[in-house]
Amino acid sequence: MASQSAEPATSAGFEYVFPAIRGIQAGREFYVSMCPLRLIPKIFLFDEDELAPEVRAQRILNKGRLPALTRYIVDNPDDYVFSALTASVDGDIRFESITDSGVGMRAGQVRISMAARFVINDGQHRRAAIEQALKENPDLGEETIAVVFFHDAGLARCQQMFADLNRHAVRPPRSIGVLYDHRDDLAAIVRLLAMRTPIFKGYVEMENSTLAQRSRKLFTLSSLYYATQSLLQGLEITKDQSQELAEAFWTAIDKQIPEWQQVRRRELLASDVRRDYLHSHGIALHALGRVGNSLLSTSLSPRSWTPTLKRLLTVDWSRTNTDWEGRALVGGRVSKSHHNLTLTVNYLRQHMNLEMSTEERRVEAAYQRGES
Known part of the structure; x- marks a missing residue:
């Protein structure tokens, strides 16, 4: 019988041959191998979109995810x-071990008929992104990706594998994503803000995106990230200028919020401030970033916008302020929706005598009519 090293052919007399390690899970053999990227789109299939969910072995491909995944590969070919x-x-499918006994029994090569059908149980978005990336950079084709092969035991087994593989998948908190991301310039700026700036140093939760009730932190890294992202959005400045500007802005904000200063002087507990006030919550930081962006878009000089920020002293940030209900609060609970963020921004603009955008005026008018 002729064999090929993972080269496609239509004849049932040919085989794919993959170097592999054999393992056992739940009494079933499986094989771990490597496959060149150029072969991934050719031999690994995903179910057709028009099939009903009950006769598919996986979810429909979300094509909206592909551009980001593709750009990740193409833009970072070295890492x-x-x-x-x-x-x-x-x-x-047939496994041939190196030896008949000992450790060598686990290593060898797996032979798979070219007439076989490969169905991806986990990784169809990675597979589609690889296909797109190869069109832009064919040189990636000689690189490899690990593949775990299971022998197909029918549709029900494939569906159960998909369910089991995804059942316990947990997306990491956004904060730790910012902490560990060394490609994103904004993430680097925010990490430095959190670790070096006096107003944030020691008061930012670096790993989790929520704060425990008794936490001594005031902010999360993720909320500071999104707030600073809004602050710097659209400004054509260097990374160093962004760092300096962000630090200057948040330092100026700190002077308008006495409770932040009292926490640092140990006159108030961070947990009490979070419970009784809104200004350390993500929606408030994000709203302050949006308002700040309007000021910075007019002038990058702190001398120009610091006097305007002083008007924030007129804002009653306490959660007992009924003005927050329907804006930052819904039923007494903080709401992070885009709609509530816009209404919170509007409230700050009113106190600071700043104009609203067309969209903000529309949202505000609907709120005043009781339509939100």
Whole structure:
């Protein structure tokens, strides 16, 4: 029988041959191998979109995710990282070990009929992104990705594998994503703000995106990230200028919020401030960033916008202020929706005598009519 090293052919007499390690899970053999990226789009299939969910082995491909995944590979050819694909093989599969005994029994090569069908149980978005990336950079084709092969035991087993593989998947908190992201210039700026700026140093939760009730932190890294992102949006300045400007802005904000200063002087507990006031919550920081962006878009000089920020002293940030209900609060609970963020921005603009955008005026008018 002729064999090929993972080269496609239509003849049922040919085989794919993959170097592999054999393992056992739940009494079933599986094989861990490597596959060149150029072969991924050719041999690994995903179910057609028109099939009903009950006869598919996976979810429909979300094409909206592909551009970001594709750009990740293409823009980072020297340091991208993709985890293994998991695939079921519907067809003949045979393992040949290096030796008949000992450790060598686990290593060898797996032979799979070219007439077999490969169905991805986990990684269809990675597979589609690889296909797109190869069109832009064919040189990636000789690189490899790990693949875990299972022998197909029918549709029900494939569906159960998909459910099991995704059942316990947990997206990491956004804060730790910012902490560990060394490609994003904004993430680097925010990390420095959190670790070096006196108003934030020691008071930013660096890993989790929510704060425990008794936490001694005032802010989360993720909320500071989104707030600073809004602050700097659209400004054509360098990374160093962004760092200096962000630090100057948040330092100026700090002077308008006495409770932040009292926490640092240990006159108030951070947990009490979070419970009784809104200004350390993500929606407030984000709103302050949006308002700040309007000021910075007019002038980058702190001398120009610092006097305007002093008007924030007229804002009653306490949660007992009934003005917040329907804006930052819904039923007494903080709401982070885009709609509530806009209404919170509007409230700050009113206190600071700043004009609203066309969209902000529309949202405000609907709120005043009781339509929100």
